[in-house]
Amino acid sequence: MPELPEVETIRRGLAPMLARQRFLAVMAGDKRLRQQSSLEEFSKWVAGRRLKSLRRRGKYLVFNLEGGATLLIHLGMTGRLMLLPSPAPALPHVHLTFQMEGGLDLVFQDTRRFGQALVFPPGETPPPLAQVGREPFSKKVTPQWLAEQARGRSRPLKNFLLDGRALAGIGNIYACEILFAAGIHPGAPVSRLTLKEWARVLKETRRVLKAAIRKGGTTINDFLNSQGETGLFQLDLLVYGRGNEPCTRCGTPIARLVQAGRSTFFCPVCQK
Numbered sequence: 581m582p583e584l585p586e587v588e589t590i591r592r593g594l595a596p597m598l599a600r601q602r603f604l605a606v607m608a609g610d611k612r613l614r615q616q617s618s619l620e621e622f623s624k625w626v627a628g629r630r631l632k633s634l635r636r637r638g639k640y641l642v643f644n645l646e647g648g649a650t651l652l653i654h655l656g657m658t659g660r661l662m663l664l665p666s667p668a669p670a671l672p673h674v675h676l677t678f679q680m681e682g683g684l685d686l687v688f689q690d691t692r693r694f695g696q697a698l699v700f701p702p703g704e705t706p707p708p709l710a711q712v713g714r715e716p717f718s719k720k721v722t723p724q725w726l727a728e729q730a731r732g733r734s735r736p737l738k739n740f741l742l743d744g745r746a747l748a749g750i751g752n753i754y755a756c757e758i759l760f761a762a763g764i765h766p767g768a769p770v771s772r773l774t775l776k777e778w779a780r781v782l783k784e785t786r787r788v789l790k791a792a793i794r795k796g797g798t799t800i801n802d803f804l805n806s807q808g809e810t811g812l813f814q815l816d817l818l819v820y821g822r823g824n825e826p827c828t829r830c831g832t833p834i835a836r837l838v839q840a841g842r843s844t845f846f847c848p849v850c851q852k
């Protein structure tokens with residue numbers, strides 16, 4: 581499941597390839613994503629428009645189009661964006677194909693259809709973006725601000741990181757890695773964290789995400805050539821998926837627990 585670093589990697593791969601290009605046409609597959617604008621809306625607001633900029637907010641790719649409309653893409657659990665020479669070959673589970681003027685097709689494939697492809701008319705802030713929290717690298721995010729967001733809440737720290745409405749873009753894998761690096765128990769109630777602990781969480785959040793983006797960057801060419809694979813699985817994960825393996829710091833077997841329906845991996849000795 582793509583998280584902030586994977587989406588950022590995809591953005592960095594696509595942006596130079598699509599810069600200032602016009603969307604010539606939009607084609608839709610038989611089955612729709614769970615959240616997908618109609619072909620009429622795509623034809624009205626996307627077809628014929630140039631891409632002004634490609635940004636990222638949380639796990640969303642934000643295509644700002646000439647004329648002021650916004651195309652939002654979220655890869656959900658299994659979504660892939662591919663840039664293929666036009667006309668792209670017929671592939672299974674393709675929901676949308678954007679024909680670009682440079683001779684490439686931008687293809688959105690999603691086997692489980694949890695992805696989103698939504699277009700919003702000019703002047704409208706896309707409602708899904710209003711739900712996205714602050715970017716972890718924003719200067720507006722400080723240990724004090726995090727403590728304020730957590731005030732009076734008893735929810736576990738890992739759930740707070742996953743929520744996305746305070747801090748954007750962190751998913752299950754990186755949340756586990758961040759908390760291991762920070763040495764804090766994933767079940768720690770957020771209201772009890774000290775400023776010092778928030779500072780550690782923030783520092784490790786930025787370090788882990790940055791390292792993952794750097795890894796992803798080395799695979800950008802592969803990504804463009806090999807149909808949307810990102811660097812996610814090249815990342816050296818220290819706890820995620822390592823249940824019962826010895827902790828790299830202290831040798832204690834890595835423990836697993838389920839929080840909000842998701843597996844959490846942590847070291848019961850290093851994370852207090």
Ligand SMILES: [Zn+2]
Pocket residue numbers: 827828829830831832847848849850851
């Ligand atoms: Zn340990």
